[in-house]
Amino acid sequence: MAFSAFAPSTVSEQAPRRKSRVALLLLLPGILYLLLFFLVPLLSLILTSLQAPTVSGDIGQYRTAFEWQNYSTAIGQYGGQILRSFVYAVLATVFALLFSYPLAYFIGVKARPYPLLQNLALILVIAPFFISFLLRTLAWKQLLSDESAIVTGLKALALLAPDAHVTGTPVAVVFGLTYNFIPFMTLPLYASLERLDLRYLEAGNDLYATPFSTFLRVTIPLSMPGIVSGVLLTFIPAAGDYVNASREFLGGTGTTMIGNVIESNFLVSLNYPAAAAMSVMLMVAILILVTIYVRRSGTEDLL
Amino acid sequence: MPLPLSADPTVKQLVSLARQSQISRRAVLSGASLAAVGLSVAACSSSATGGQAKPSAAADGSASDKTLVWANWPGYLDQDENKKSPTLDAFRTQSGLDVTYDVAIDDNNTYYGKVKDQLALGQDIGADLVCLTDWMIGRLIRFGYVQKLDETKIPNKKNLTPTLQNPDFDPGRTLSLPWQGGFAGICWNKEKIPGGLKSVSDLWNPKYKGRIGVLTEMRDTIGLIMLENGVDIASKWNDDAFMNATDDFKKHVVSGQIRNVKGNAYLEDLKSEDTIAAICWSGDITTLNGEAGNKWEFAIPSAGATLWNDNYVVPIGSKRKSNAESLMNYYYEPEVAAEIAAYVNYITPVVGAQAVAAAKYPELANNQLIFPNTDTLAKAHIFRTLSPAEENTYNAAFQAVLLGS
Numbered sequence: 001m002a003f004s005a006f007a008p009s010t011v012s013e014q015a016p017r018r019k020s021r022v023a024l025l026l027l028l029p030g031i032l033y034l035l036l037f038f039l040v041p042l043l044s045l046i047l048t049s050l051q052a053p054t055v056s057g058d059i060g061q062y063r064t065a066f067e068w069q070n071y072s073t074a075i076g077q078y079g080g081q082i083l084r085s086f087v088y089a090v091l092a093t094v095f096a097l098l099f100s101y102p103l104a105y106f107i108g109v110k111a112r113p114y115p116l117l118q119n120l121a122l123i124l125v126i127a128p129f130f131i132s133f134l135l136r137t138l139a140w141k142q143l144l145s146d147e148s149a150i151v152t153g154l155k156a157l158a159l160l161a162p163d164a165h166v167t168g169t170p171v172a173v174v175f176g177l178t179y180n181f182i183p184f185m186t187l188p189l190y191a192s193l194e195r196l197d198l199r200y201l202e203a204g205n206d207l208y209a210t211p212f213s214t215f216l217r218v219t220i221p222l223s224m225p226g227i228v229s230g231v232l233l234t235f236i237p238a239a240g241d242y243v244n245a246s247r248e249f250l251g252g253t254g255t256t257m258i259g260n261v262i263e264s265n266f267l268v269s270l271n272y273p274a275a276a277a278m279s280v281m282l283m284v285a286i287l288i289l290v291t292i293y294v295r296r297s298g299t300e301d302l303l
Numbered sequence: 304m305p306l307p308l309s310a311d312p313t314v315k316q317l318v319s320l321a322r323q324s325q326i327s328r329r330a331v332l333s334g335a336s337l338a339a340v341g342l343s344v345a346a347c348s349s350s351a352t353g354g355q356a357k358p359s360a361a362a363d364g365s366a367s368d369k370t371l372v373w374a375n376w377p378g379y380l381d382q383d384e385n386k387k388s389p390t391l392d393a394f395r396t397q398s399g400l401d402v403t404y405d406v407a408i409d410d411n412n413t414y415y416g417k418v419k420d421q422l423a424l425g426q427d428i429g430a431d432l433v434c435l436t437d438w439m440i441g442r443l444i445r446f447g448y449v450q451k452l453d454e455t456k457i458p459n460k461k462n463l464t465p466t467l468q469n470p471d472f473d474p475g476r477t478l479s480l481p482w483q484g485g486f487a488g489i490c491w492n493k494e495k496i497p498g499g500l501k502s503v504s505d506l507w508n509p510k511y512k513g514r515i516g517v518l519t520e521m522r523d524t525i526g527l528i529m530l531e532n533g534v535d536i537a538s539k540w541n542d543d544a545f546m547n548a549t550d551d552f553k554k555h556v557v558s559g560q561i562r563n564v565k566g567n568a569y570l571e572d573l574k575s576e577d578t579i580a581a582i583c584w585s586g587d588i589t590t591l592n593g594e595a596g597n598k599w600e601f602a603i604p605s606a607g608a609t610l611w612n613d614n615y616v617v618p619i620g621s622k623r624k625s626n627a628e629s630l631m632n633y634y635y636e637p638e639v640a641a642e643i644a645a646y647v648n649y650i651t652p653v654v655g656a657q658a659v660a661a662a663k664y665p666e667l668a669n670n671q672l673i674f675p676n677t678d679t680l681a682k683a684h685i686f687r688t689l690s691p692a693e694e695n696t697y698n699a700a701f702q703a704v705l706l707g708s
Contacts, residue, residue: 058691
């Protein structure tokens, strides 16, 4: 549902009402795909989340049950990590928006007379995708390590306490999330700013609006579809991300996010019900938050 | 009228090759359909049977199938300049087997997660020989996921070090054989800590706050802390002994003394100097010094080190057990084992390898981390096998610290 926000905001013409077998036939592959690769795994996930340990109690052995307490146990044990995931994701989304909006505005509006510059800038935004995101995150771990130029430099300038470090801290994790998701924010913003009709801005100017108030009352509302889709594209994966916060990358034992809890329960403790319960909760929580956000931002008509 | 077979040997060979490819194509097809059925069965039955029913071993087709897939950890086999293994190439020529060496394992848990569903159904996991750590082998044996080895096909088993012949998870070594072993101890950066470290408690010196790394391998990290607390980790200790050590560990994680808890990646932290001292594995430090300047030193802590082994097993679904056994037998030749030990810097379980290495690599023969003498071995302890309930509880407690909950 939310992703229809990418569609052009102009209302498309009403499709012909006539029932078409061809249309149904064309839909069939998509429906089958969703059934097989979304609905079946989702059901299996929900069933797993309700399993109980077998009598033997051996590691990784579970039986079908209706153990709804798996959910309350998971919240009790990992409530802090769940909350932290959303705090980090919100922070990363806000930072990404603050970085991306000027960038997208520059590329989409200011650089409009210079197509070559515009294309080059767009390529630069997309360029990081040419390298695996795991490698880029590992590179940041190296760049932010204790003996790196960045950290020793900050310490020399007394911007960082002499015994402070960056990797393994919330700062590093939020930084990593922001860095990795900036292109997902910039591109939809660019797509909507690129279509911004500059005559509206002129009109604002003619009506004696200050540039700031034109920006606030004209530019932002017109780029709202881009903001909404950029925020969704950043927030949803960031909340479930388990790479940046992983101890092997930028995180530490104090920065664990829900994705890391799921990974650890699934792979190491072999506690499949707990891992599945956390996954279901993550999904539901994101759905609720996104619904609230979309309603609040007054963009239901976009969806 | 059937065509007479050509007498030309080349043509004969081609015909037989063509037949082989037919067979393998059929095998692949049936394998694919089996796998599909298996997946659907796995989806329905994994919870129903609760994993209690043990799978049965696949029939051995080694007589006709001269291939073998060996899954192992990175950096665990000798290598020449061309990235080829001289010992394995010699085995290929000698045995005529087509051996695929697959560096597929970088973590016991991840590898187990990848293959456990096939193992539970007794299916081929795409490897005929896998090397995993003691405790994981214990789990595989408990669930009946490995095949019994035929001693008559591994005569060199007589070369197995006596201390490793009767581990509690496999008395008499009927199902597994050690590949390499090593110590978990402490190491430090000689430039940053010129005085060196003596015990695990030295790691908790406030001077090194935030610069200490420890391992995600529970039995090594908690094992060393338990030893420091005076617990003999090989004996039948109780829950308190484990939980006390876990509390100590948690205290240093929460206080920030311990910078991070990592698997193999702890070496990167040592290199980047995020950590200047760590709980680490013996062979890695020798290798690291070779790669990145002679900067680190490893020591067995005063209270003792943990000793672990990675062991070969033949997974239950493998159809090439005899081939696997002949490879194990080959690597139990002292001459071959000496080559491996000299390259990987871990402890070989093969008696006689030291004598061979002493002649060929005199500088290695007295390295206590590769060829430990009885004094050194007396300081090394094997973490006892846990009961299923213990494995569950302790894992959860240890993971809770790693997740900060």
